[in-house]
Each structure stands twice: as structure tokens, then as C-alpha cells.
Amino acid sequence: MKASIAALALLAGSAGAHPLWMLPSEFSLSTDEAKWITVDATASHGVFSFDKPVGLDYVTIYNPANEPGRIGSYFKGQRRSVFDLELTDSGTYKVELRSPERYFTHYVVGKRNTQRRIFGNKQEVQGQVPEAAREVTTVAMQNISAFYVTKQGPSRQVLAPTGKGFELDALTHPSDIVVGEEAGFRFIFNGEPVKDLKVEVVPYGTNYRDDRRQTELVTDAKGQVYFTPEQGGPHLLSTGMRRPVDSPLADQAGVNYLLTFEAMPE
Amino acid sequence: MKKPLLALMLCAAPAMAQPVNIEISLPEGSGGSHYRPYVAVWVENAQQKTVKTLAVWRKEDDWLKDMRRWWRKAGRYDKGELDAVTSATRKPGQYRLSWDGTDQAGKPVAAGQYRIHVEAAREHGSRSLVHQVIELGGEPARYHLKPTEELGDVIISTGAH
Numbered sequence: 001m002k003a004s005i006a007a008l009a010l011l012a013g014s015a016g017a018h019p020l021w022m023l024p025s026e027f028s029l030s031t032d033e034a035k036w037i038t039v040d041a042t043a044s045h046g047v048f049s050f051d052k053p054v055g056l057d058y059v060t061i062y063n064p065a066n067e068p069g070r071i072g073s074y075f076k077g078q079r080r081s082v083f084d085l086e087l088t089d090s091g092t093y094k095v096e097l098r099s100p101e102r103y104f105t106h107y108v109v110g111k112r113n114t115q116r117r118i119f120g121n122k123q124e125v126q127g128q129v130p131e132a133a134r135e136v137t138t139v140a141m142q143n144i145s146a147f148y149v150t151k152q153g154p155s156r157q158v159l160a161p162t163g164k165g166f167e168l169d170a171l172t173h174p175s176d177i178v179v180g181e182e183a184g185f186r187f188i189f190n191g192e193p194v195k196d197l198k199v200e201v202v203p204y205g206t207n208y209r210d211d212r213r214q215t216e217l218v219t220d221a222k223g224q225v226y227f228t229p230e231q232g233g234p235h236l237l238s239t240g241m242r243r244p245v246d247s248p249l250a251d252q253a254g255v256n257y258l259l260t261f262e263a264m265p266e
Numbered sequence: 267m268k269k270p271l272l273a274l275m276l277c278a279a280p281a282m283a284q285p286v287n288i289e290i291s292l293p294e295g296s297g298g299s300h301y302r303p304y305v306a307v308w309v310e311n312a313q314q315k316t317v318k319t320l321a322v323w324r325k326e327d328d329w330l331k332d333m334r335r336w337w338r339k340a341g342r343y344d345k346g347e348l349d350a351v352t353s354a355t356r357k358p359g360q361y362r363l364s365w366d367g368t369d370q371a372g373k374p375v376a377a378g379q380y381r382i383h384v385e386a387a388r389e390h391g392s393r394s395l396v397h398q399v400i401e402l403g404g405e406p407a408r409y410h411l412k413p414t415e416e417l418g419d420v421i422i423s424t425g426a427h
Contacts, residue, residue: 030330030337032345153342178338265334265393 018043019238019258020054021145027262029151034088042080047202047236050080058099064091066157091155092175095147101140103250107133121249140250147260148174163191166255174261179229186224193223199239203231229263236260284425286365290384291418294358302355303388303416304329306336307363310381316340318370320363322352332387335395367402377403386416398422
């Protein structure tokens with residue numbers, strides 16, 4: 001029984017959900033004056049390929065002083081969403097989409113163990129789940145996607161973990177990731193390291209090569225992984241976890257986390 | 267007593283006496299709309315930390331970041347201090363610079379290995395980055411770096427000439 005719970009905890013998010021990622025036009029700016037960047041956001045199984053537009057009401061922009069702000073109006077097309085962002089201050093901004101938790105309940109039913117899923121928390125789905133259902137599990141899912149962009153020199157205020165929920169605790173500043181140099185990432189949940197977490201990193205341009213060139217990593221006891229980029233350009237880091245929770249609304253909490261970062265050429 | 271004196275001599279003496287000369291040629295571009303490259307020349311120590319920026323030939327701030335390594339290592343941290351070595355972009359031709367063995371603050375650095383970097387980035391063009399390890403305070407030496415996409419020959423010479 002224990003082994004299966006451990007295995008469950010390692011599952012990377014929910015198989016059905018499209019990963020939601022953001023890709024900024026620039027990760028590094030050299031102007032003194034304010035400068036706009038533009039950001040694509042989409043939910044897709046591909047790495048930086050557009051599939052479905054996403055609502056961006058939960059995007060928060062943290063300025064270099066770590067003060068949160070909202071994006072303005074944005075464009076939602078058929079395949080992607082787009083917003084623009086003006087960087088006025090020098091230092092590192094964090095842009096994060098942290099969706100509220102969404103509940104869904106899955107179960108198996110019938111002789112063939114047919115898998116079913118309905119939306120709703122434990123209380124909401126009462127009466128909707130057939131009596132013959134087995135393995136009824138309600139998951140509270142949260143999608144987080146983030147990137148960092150730096151104007152002039154990098155700063156560290158936005159990197160400070162809050163100790164709430166699933167977070168990247170950057171060992172290497174995301175604006176200091178360089179081809180051929182080892183970069184470290186640490187993952188924490190409510191401030192505690194998340195060990196045995198599967199982390200995947202894929203460089204830009206999967207459409208234009210045969211090999212996805214993905215790197216698969218697993219966090220150690222400190223919740224850390226190390227990665228040495230081999231090519232410059234945007235990379236998509238994805239990870240996710242599930243863990244049992246003691247809640248009247250859900251049996252498990254799940255997180256999908258995606259970080260877009262740039263590996264700078266040497 | 268002897269050791270510190272010797273160390274001191276190694277530190278300070280060669281740097282001022284033997285400047286490192288750097289000759290850079292910028293190649294002729296093809297076609298009429300050849301943009302002038304942005305060029306940075308700087309020195310890093312054995313730990314790849316920037317010791318001094320010797321020259322930045324540039325125009326708009328916006329494109330400084332395209333000299334990717336220079337921007338990451340030096341430009342983004344102390345643009346103010348770099349104003350002294352900043353000047354306009356240059357036409358194709360031969361240019362000569364020298365490093366007097368001092369750091370950004372003007373203090374002589376210790377003898378030893380340093381890397382001279384030359385990086386050029388051009389709008390509608392490519393980026394070229396070349397570097398050469400030199401021995402500051404060592405035997406006179408002359409290095410010839412072969413032309414790259416955006417840089418012509420680079421010749422670096424150390425010691426007396």
C-alpha cells in the first residue's frame with residue numbers, strides 16, 4: 001500500500017490536462033528606459049507550439065521590489081493568448097500564472113474498470129458518482145506557469161519563496177542560466193523540499209528536430225536537481241506532483257508546474 | 267621577508283610596463299545595407315570573472331544585450347562605469363586597443379592568466395565571440411585569432427614590442 005502511495009506522489013500531474021506555458025519575447029533587456037515585451041500563453045502538449053488559448057486572469061507580475069501587479073487587457077485568439085508587459089524598473093520580474101485549485105473526481109466502474117472523471121469536489125460530486133464506482137478519488141489540481149525577465153542587472157527579491165504551496169526556490173538565478181554551466185533548481189511545497197520529484201527539461205524547437213532532447217531529472221532529498229543546458233534559447237521545465245491531503249473537499253492535491261527559462265549562449 | 271616582496275613585484279611591475287596590445291579588424295560587409303557591428307572587448311580572469319571592459323562600440327542601449335556574453339558578464343552590472351570606454355560603432359577597418367593590466371577601478375592586477383574576449387553582434391547579422399588566454403607578466407607572445415563571421419583577424423600581443 002505504501003509503495004503505491006509513493007508512486008502516486010511521483011505522478012507528473014494529470015495525464016489529461018494540457019500543460020499551460022508562457023513564452024516571453026525577451027528574457028533580458030539592456031535599455032535604461034522602460035521597455036515592452038510581449039508574451040504568448042497557450043495550453044499545449046508540444047514544447048512552445050500553440051494549441052489552445054488560455055484565460056490570463058490569474059497572471060501576476062511581480063516587479064523587482066516583489067510587489068504584485070496584474071496584467072492589463074489581453075488578446076485571446078483561437079490558438080493562443082497574448083499579453084504585453086512594460087518593464088519600467090531595473091532588476092528581475094517574475095511573471096506567474098497560478099490558477100485556483102480545480103477539483104475533479106475520478107473513479108472506475110463496471111467489469112472492464114472503465115475510467116470516468118467528473119468535475120467537482122468531494123461534496124459536490126455526492127450523488128453523481130454511481131454506487132458501484134470503485135477507487136473514487138478527488139483531486140484538487142493547480143496549474144502554475146512562470147518565467148523571469150530581467151532589465152539591466154538581475155536582482156533576487158522576486159526569488160524569495162513565500163512558503164505557501166508549490167514553489168521554485170531558484171539555486172541558480174533564472175537569468176543566469178548559461179550553456180555548458182550547471183544550473184540548480186530546488187522545489188518546495190509549503191516551504192518543505194519535495195524529494196523524488198520528476199523534472200523534465202526540453203529545449204526550444206522540438207518541431208525542427210527528430211530528437212526531443214529532453215532531460216529527465218529527479219529531485220534529491222533536498223528537493224534539488226541540476227541541469228546543464230547544451231544549447232542556447234528558451235527551455236521548458238515541467239514537473240508536477242500529487243500528494244494525499246487531509247481535506248473535506250479532496251483526497252489529493254495535485255500541481256502542474258512549468259517554468260520557461262532561457263539558456264544564454266556561452 | 268623576501269616572498270612578499272617578490273609577490274608584490276609580480277603583481278604590480280609587469281602590468282604597467284608591458285601593455286597587452288589588441289588589434290581588431292572589422293570586415294567589409296556585403297551589400298549596401300551592412301549595419302555596423304556592436305563590439306565589446308574585455309578581460310576576464312581565470313575564474314571567468316570580468317576584470318575590465320576595454321571598449322564598447324555601440325549605438326542604441328536596446329541592442330547591447332546582443333553582445334550576449336559581454337552583457338551577461340559585465341554590461342548588465344555596471345553600465346555607468348563603462349561609459350568611459352564606450353564609443354560609437356566603427357566602419358570596417360583596423361583598430362588598435364591596449365590593456366594596461368589594470369582592473370575596472372584602475373588598480374594593477376596580479377600577474378597570471380587572463381582571457382581577452384572580443385565579441386561582435388550585428389543587426390541582420392551574426393554574433394562572433396573569440397577569446398585568447400594570455401599570460402600577463404609572462405614571456406612576450408603574439409596570438410593570431412582567425413577571422414569569424416563578424417570579426418576579421420584579431421592579433422593580441424603581450425610583452426615588450
